[in-house]
Amino acid sequence: MMKAIMKFIYQFASPKHFYRLSGKIIPWFAWLAAILLIAGSIDGLFIAPVDYQQGDSYRIIFIHVPAAWMSMFIYMVMAISGAIALIWKIKLADVIASSSAPIGAAFTFLALVTGSIWGKPMWGAWWVWDARLTSELILLFLYLGYMALESAIEDPRAAARACAILAIVGVINIPIIHYSVEWWNTLHQGATVTKLDKPSIHISMLIPLLLMALGFKLYYGAVVLMRARNKVLVTEQNNRWVKEIIG
């Protein structure tokens, strides 16, 4: 059984097979993402009720919260695929990890920017040293470090393995960093933390939020597969099947 599963995985992970299969999956992901994002935006921006405390400006959470979720999710994907690449030597996992990094950094940046835009009317400042904002900023630094290391090492295989180790070390440290920042924050300025504690969200706001979150996930899936396909073509450029595709 285990053997059959591993055989299936290796087969799927072969560059040629991956290229073919991902070509079929991408349109599905992309179209579904487009539909969900449009539906979620319309629902979130026009249909969902106005918040009784924050007025219309709360509506930015329909971008902000999914982006913040994605920023953490993608780092996890990078660490897990890094571990898979180190343990089972599946090259495709390296490709997925390195394709994910810029997307994850972009989502982290988006979460920070939207958080700051939301913070200006709510807190009266573009930036506060709130625990979640600070952890998110540190996460952005981790992404930047990952990408800097990747571009600094010339040999792509060595770069992939070094980055995998860095991602695993980072993912072990993320909870430690997060909780220490949270603890630091509650000691220094309690007020902003209670401000962040949202009242439990109403179903009419939850639906667009979940639509957006799912749309973001599928968008990531589509984009990461596109990037991975490109990388596969570059690394396999001397193989016959690539030459046949390029013509």
Next chain:
Amino acid sequence: MYNAFFNLLKRDLRLAFRHKSEILNPLFFFVIVVTLFPLGISPEKQVLAEIGPGIIWVAALLASMLSLDSLFRSDFEDGTLELMLLSEYPLPILILAKIVAHWLITGFPIIIFSPLLGTVMFLSNEAIETLMITLLLGTPILSLIGAIGMALVVALKRGGMLLSLLVLPLYIPVLIFSSNAVGSSMAGLSISGQLYFLAAFLIFCLTLAPIATSAALRVSLE
């Protein structure tokens, strides 16, 4: 195995004592950085006592990070590191010996000098005591985490800037808990929580960092 550990430790210490600047430069750097802050901000007693713990800790952190280069660089260049990878002894043990030596060379002098800087920054006696304890628990963590980063960049020509990008975010928990402990003891509050966290984090890093470092070295020296 113990022999290998202690021989390597002795070798690294002997090498460091023959290049005294390796010991002294991080220490001078630490002192100079701390001196810059009263000049840049204000010599007032209240201000310095308020920001002192953080500044001393940030300076210690930077000094430790900038001295990481001496951990693997020369051994990488003359091929010693490659022989270590090929030796029959488990690599994490050898790495640990090098990290301990690095801490004794760079971290320990900082601890010895910290009371002086604490006095200059108008910290109370209790706070200086806490500062020394946090440095004793915290600087080994800096060496251990830094070793992972250094192992990743050792083969690169210009790794210095990159190293700080990799390592500094991981130093944040140490900075938060240590400088907070010193500040709390200034205010007469209990600091056992912070010290327990630092001790736990130290043991955690002591167990896992040498393994991660050896994995990173194997990648770098491929």
